[in-house]
Amino acid sequence: xxxxxxxxxxxxxxxxxxxxxxxxxxxxxxxxxxxxxxxxxxxxxxxxxxxxxxxxxxxxxxxxxxxxxxxxxxxxxxxxxxxxxxxxxxxxxxxxxxxxxxxxxxxxxxxxxxxxxxxxxxxxxxxxxxxxxxxxxxxxxxxxxxxxxxxxxxxxxxxxxxxxxxxxxxxxxxxxxxxxxxxxxxxxxxxxxxxxxxxxxxxxxxxxxxxxxxxxxxxxxxxxxxxxxxxxxxxxxxxxxxxxxxxxxxxxxxxxxxxxxxxxxxxxxxxxxxxxxxxxxxxxxxxxxxxxxxxxxxxxxxxxxxxxxxxxxxxxxxxxxxxxxxxxxxxxxxxxxxxxxxxxxxxxxxxxxxxxxxxxxxxxxxxxxxxxxxxxxxxxxxxxxxxxxxxxxxxxxxxxxxxxxxxxxxxxxxxxxxxxxxxxxxxxxxxxxxxxxxxxxxxxxxxxxxxxxxxxxxxxxxxxxxxxxxxxxxxxxxxxxxxxxxxxxxxxxxxxxx
Amino acid sequence: xxxxxxxxxxxxxxxxxxxxxxxxxxxxxxxxxxxxxxxxxxxxxxxxxxxxxxxxxxxxxxxxxxxxxxxxxxxxxxxxxxxxxxxxxxxxxxxxxxxx
Numbered sequence: 231x232x233x234x235x236x237x238x239x240x241x242x243x244x245x246x247x248x249x250x251x252x253x254x255x256x257x258x259x260x261x262x263x264x265x266x267x268x269x270x271x272x273x274x275x276x277x278x279x280x281x282x283x284x285x286x287x288x289x290x291x292x293x294x295x296x297x298x299x300x301x302x303x304x305x306x307x308x309x310x311x312x313x314x315x316x317x318x319x320x321x322x323x324x325x326x327x328x329x330x331x332x333x334x335x336x337x338x339x340x341x342x343x344x345x346x347x348x349x350x351x352x353x354x355x356x357x358x359x360x361x362x363x364x365x366x367x368x369x370x371x372x373x374x375x376x377x378x379x380x381x382x383x384x385x386x387x388x389x390x391x392x393x394x395x396x397x398x399x400x401x402x403x404x405x406x407x408x409x410x411x412x413x414x415x416x417x418x419x420x421x422x423x424x425x426x427x428x429x430x431x432x433x434x435x436x437x438x439x440x441x442x443x444x445x446x447x448x449x450x451x452x453x454x455x456x457x458x459x460x461x462x463x464x465x466x467x468x469x470x471x472x473x474x475x476x477x478x479x480x481x482x483x484x485x486x487x488x489x490x491x492x493x494x495x496x497x498x499x500x501x502x503x504x505x506x507x508x509x510x511x512x513x514x515x516x517x518x519x520x521x522x523x524x525x526x527x528x529x530x531x532x533x534x535x536x537x538x539x540x541x542x543x544x545x546x547x548x549x550x551x552x553x554x555x556x557x558x559x560x561x562x563x564x565x566x567x568x569x570x571x572x573x574x575x576x577x578x579x580x581x582x583x584x585x586x587x588x589x590x591x592x593x594x595x596x597x598x599x600x601x602x603x604x605x606x607x608x609x610x611x612x613x614x615x616x617x618x619x620x621x622x623x624x625x626x627x628x629x630x631x632x633x634x635x636x637x638x639x640x641x642x643x644x645x646x647x648x649x650x651x652x653x654x655x656x657x658x659x660x661x662x663x664x665x666x667x668x669x670x671x672x673x674x675x676x677x678x679x680x681x682x683x684x685x686x687x688x689x690x691x692x693x694x695x696x697x698x699x700x701x702x703x704x705x706x707x708x709x710x711x712x713x714x715x716x717x718x719x720x721x722x723x724x725x726x727x728x
Numbered sequence: 729x730x731x732x733x734x735x736x737x738x739x740x741x742x743x744x745x746x747x748x749x750x751x752x753x754x755x756x757x758x759x760x761x762x763x764x765x766x767x768x769x770x771x772x773x774x775x776x777x778x779x780x781x782x783x784x785x786x787x788x789x790x791x792x793x794x795x796x797x798x799x800x801x802x803x804x805x806x807x808x809x810x811x812x813x814x815x816x817x818x819x820x821x822x823x824x825x826x827x828x
Contacts, residue, residue, distance in 0.1 A: 333812050334811070334812060335812075336805075336808035336809075336811050336812075337800060337808075434784060435783050435784045436784050436786060449783060450783075475789070475791065475798070476798060476800075476801060478788065478789070479782075479784075479786060481784065481786065482789075541772070544768070544769055544772055547765060547766040547767075547768055547769050548766075548769060550762065550765075550766055551766050551769070558743060562744075565744075566814060567813070567814070567821050567823055568809075568812070568813055568821060569812035569813060569814075570812070570814070571814070572814035572815065574824060578824060579824055579825070579826065580823055580824050580826050581744070582746075583823070583824055584744040585741075585744050585745060585746035586746050588743070588744055588745045588746070589745050589746035589747065592745070597743075597745055598755070598758060598759070598762075600743050600745065601736070601739050601740060601743055601745070601755065601759065602759060602762060602763070604739050604742050604743040605731070605735075605739050605759070605763070608739070608742065614770070615766070615769075617779050618769050618770065618772075618774065619766075619769060620779030620780045620781075621772075621774035621777045621778070621779045621780075622769050622772050622774065623779075623780040623783075624777050624778060624779065624780045625772065625774070625777060627780065627783065659758065659761070659762060660761060660762065660765060674783070675783065676783030676784045701784055
């Protein structure tokens with residue numbers, strides 16, 4: 231259709247692409263070519279590690295053929311970005327590490343396979359923090375991802391797109407793809423979504439198969455979609471979720487029709503506001519957007535309930551024992567023998583090869599976490615650190631259980647600040663960890679949680695609101711997110727400078 | 729509890745990561761900073777609390793006890809298994825000599 235320009239196409243949401251393609255308003259190949267061109271013109275953002283235009287175009291041709299044959303699939307004609315943590319058959323998968331540079335999987339991850347089966351195409355593999363360890367995308371071996379956002383007022387400092395799914399958030403905010411996969415271990419979908427003014431949902435632990443996702447902390451890792459609005463998140467999640475016998479913790483439950491179930495009417499719902507999240511010295515803009523979110527929930531008909539999650543302050547230290555402990559175990563597989571990098575110094579034996587390979591293949595943050603994990607699991611310290619953390623984790627999950635007696639969903643800020651400049655926090659690991667203070671509790675409890683845009687801060691940067699739901703109640707989370715989305719009127723987008 | 733350079737050297741050895749003396753010196757305060765912060769967990773009363781083992785109630789499944797229940801993770805895929813090996817010879821992973 232001649233009246234639709236290339237920039238129009240890249241502004242479309244997943245639902246608009248799906249429906250417009252179905253209606254014959256444009257071809258899937260036109261859509262794919264528009265996004266491929268946008269990706270090619272955005273190298274300054276460094277959002278992609280590998281571009282795969284041929285994959286996106288092949289899926290688009292198939293989508294056009296399927297439309298002609300009357301056999302359209304749920305995501306026919308929709309090109310997406312794939313976080314480079316998902317194994318993709320025949321396409322380099324690195325986890326943004328030197329260790330896996332050049333690694334070409336011989337199999338497809340379950341989540342990506344589901345998306346291809348649903349008709350989606352892949353524009354490329356998205357950059358991330360190395361092994362998903364980071365909150366700013368500054369730990370990637372392949373360079374920092376830059377946020378398309380800039381502060382108002384002439385300050386052109388390069389801003390963090392959040393992490394670890396920072397390639398995903400940057401690419402969606404810059405209209406390089408309408409949606410992307412993310413993974414969330416302690417906020418890695420929600421915090422980058424908040425930093426870039428988009429939406430993202432981490433479903434209940436076990437909804438999306440972990441099979442074929444490079445493992446970080448297996449009791450926390452969970453895949454989920456990132457997109458520009460709540461409906462698109464619902465559409466994507468329906469395609470990504472589902473039982474997988476190859477993942478021992480996969481939930482053997484039917485996948486609800488989340489998109490069809492979307493309903494922003496919050497009458498009869500109780501929205502919990504946890505007093506422990508209103509920390510001393512909370513940023514004024516964060517507090518203001520949170521208060522607005524509370525008002526929007528009331529406007530949608532919800533009852534606001536003051537709740538207490540007493541162990542909140544212990545969530546982050548708990549996370550920074552459990553996640554490194556699991557990482558130190560999971561990353562033991564990188565030994566220079568079976569796949570990935572091998573560094574074999576002259577005359578070295580097997581043990582020296584392991585140590586040299588891992589020294590050369592892992593970045594500083596990954597090494598730091600492996601060493602913390604090794605320490606807290608070592609003889610003599612295991613009970614004091616690891617067992618204690620798993621007990622506190624039980625208490626954190628109980629906090630939520632108790633809260634569900636009083637509310638249906640919980641509303642909080644997603645992150646304690648807007649996006650910071652690259653380099654601002656990278657010298658201080660603890661300051662970086664504190665970014666996930668609001669995101670980590672839901673991860674530790676395995677609960678579904680999403681971030682939706684709530685407004686802008688004093689510098690014109692996006693701020694996110696987080697909705698946490700009961701286990702298996704992604705619908706309740708999405709509906710509350712939709713109620714906010716309909717009232718926030720969030721339409722800000724970064725000016726194109728790249 | 730805090731770590732000194734001897735402990736960091738031992739942790740690095742356990743983790744099979746080669747570290748230089750300079751790296752050890754840099755890691756000592758970094759790790760102590762993080763460990764000092766996580767130690768606040770010690771103040772939580774956990775008496776009678778079981779450590780978490782499964783975040784979402786789930787039951788462990790057994791797959792069918794048959795060969796190649798899932799062809800992808802079953803046998804007969806040697807070449808695919810070896811495809812990314814840094815050194816594969818004669819259908820095996822190659823490693824430096826381990827027996828003199």
